Amino acid sequence: MTLRLRLTAALLAGATIAAATPVLAQNGNGAGALKIGFVNTERILRDAKPAQAAQRKIEAEFKKRDDELARMADQLKRLQDDLDKNSVTMSETQRRNKEREFGDLNRDFQRKQREFREDLNQRRNEELAGVVDQANRVIRQIAEQEKYDLVVQDVVYFSPRIDITDKVIKALEGAKPPTK
Secondary structure: OOHHHHHHHHHHHHHHHHHHHHHHHHOOOOOOOOOEEEEOHHHHHHHOHHHHHHHHHHHHHHHHHHHHHHHHHHHHHHHHHHHHHHOOOOOHHHHHHHHHHHHHHHHHHHHHHHHHHHHHHHHHHHHHHHHHHHHHHHHHHHHHHOOOOEEEEOOOOOOHHHEOHHHHHHHHOOOOOOOO
């Protein structure tokens, strides 16, 4: 989850807690009770089929580059082992050439690894943002259908009886969410 999404969730949770008492007092349904639901966003991003499909898509998209990095890492290890094992018997020129080759390959490897991580994180954030948007629409739909006054995400504590995460995951997967 991106930092922006985490901050938004934290601010929403804080504002929700701060506003809970006034909302309870203003609740006009006569019962004086506030219907609250909780959604575990982390579980949705881990367990929901759309999130898993996004992860598989990203893995397939980055497999070639990941394999290339693995090959480069093996080549670096072989060069390092060769240097460690044979540097004593090499001429000064051979040793310097091997060390230069190792240094050049290592810099290239570090650069490609950094670019890979940056690109991977960007794509992951893009894909998961779509899942989060879809989940938020489903959450709103469930909240309206089941007349929740408040649905919160990512809080410090929640009672399992208000957890509607399974309903959201089922709805994301196309199944009709069960009603309580």
